[in-house]
Amino acid sequence: MLGISKMLAGRQGELSKKDGLLIIINFIRIYFNRLLSKFKGHKMGSFIKSVLKIITKENVGKTAIATGGLLVKKILKRPAIQAYLEYQIKKLLYGWSEDNYCPEDILISVEKIVNVFKSSEVHPNKIAIDGVPGSGKSSLAKALAKKLDMDVQCLDHWNMDEKILFDKDRTIYEHHRLLRTQEIDNFDVIIYIDEPVEISKKKIMLRKRGAYLIDIMDYEKLKKIGLKAYFSADGKSIDVDESFIKLKIKPKEGFNDIENIHNELRNMGFTGDILDKEEALFLVVYGKANKGFSAYINPWTYKDEIIQTLLATLNFKKTKKGRREFNKR
Structure with missing residues (x-):
């Protein structure tokens, strides 16, 4: 937090306090917009609602600002949030970019992938790359595109x-x-980067973007569904030596992934309506249909910060001493 504060203080002419607050607010909005749906019908949701009723009876503005400020302070202490904010601030101040950086291991893997294409006499027009955040999708896509004279679409x-509609050729x-x-x-x-999630997490902390x-x-859930989607496709899975990269070349009859997933559901005894692919994958892997970005959200990430803030808010409402203590936090 201190490093971020110094950057903000040292470049006031270029980055105002308003800019900094907008960065923080944008992050919190991303998380809590998706968190709310997770608490519907849950005890935690009821607890939050009860507290909100108490704190909104009087002094709404002051209490709301104090509560929000305390929660922000607690969340900002987390290493991943620190890394993300540092990236955003440096991007605003200096235009920080990773466009020209590519790890050596990615360049080596690209050569091996190209050799697979040559030996298989494949000349791909469109390639799909999947993997958890931090696994190196962007780096691999850029390096492979440069080697094959293709474009990249993130x-x-x-x-x-x-x-x-994937209507761009050579992409x-x-x-x-x-x-x-x-x-x-x-x-x-199709390419899937089957990297252990702990390695991907460490890499995303180092790069800071999206931390x-x-x-x-x-991450575990994100990877399990991704791998299931990959292996549900027809075609021989080829492991790229000395990497976590897997790839499949489309067979003449196509990947047939959706048909394969639905066949697996039928073999499991599922007789309901046909679901979309992501829902079907969740049903196969976890026994319950789910889909969308929110399906991978961990609703308990900030449970300690939320509970501490709500309890502090209750104390703030009860006593003058509590209010003084609250404001010191």
Whole structure:
């Protein structure tokens, strides 16, 4: 927190307090908008509602500001949030970018992937790359595209819950929910980076960009569904030596992943309506249909910070001494 404060204080002419607050508010909005749906019908949700009723009876403005300020302070102490905010601030101040950086191991893997294409006499027009955040999708996509003279399309800001028209030729598409949500017969090759989640988390902390995802996302669940989507596709799975990269080349008959998933559901005794692919994958893996970004949210990430804040708020309302203690936190 101290490092961020120094950056804000040292460059007031370029980055105002308002800019800094907007960065913080944007992050909190991302998390809590998705968190609310998780608490519907849960005891934690009832507890929060009860406390909110108490604190809104009087002095709404002061109490709300104090409560929100305390919660923000607690959340900002988390390492992943510190890393994310540092990246955002440096990006605002200096235009920090990773565009020109590519790890050596990725460059080596690219050479091996190209050799697989040559030996298989495959000339891919469209490639899909999937893997958890931090696994190296972007780096692999950029390096492979440069080697094959292709373009890259990152889908981070696309709505993955809707059907995407992959209408750009000679393009590599990448996203951490790509294989589970889209029609993969659009691609000639699908790639999944099967990296252990702890390694991906460490890498995302080092790069800082998107580090908040470590806090709010269930990486194990994200990976299990991604791997299931990959292995549900027909075609021989090829492991790229000395890497966590797996790839499949589309068979003449297509990947047939959706048909394979539904066949597996029928073999499990499921007789209900046909679900979309991500819901079906969740049903196969976890026995319960689910989908969307919120399906991977960990609603208990900030439980300690939330409970501490709510209890402090109750104390704030009860006594003048409590109010003084609250404001010192």
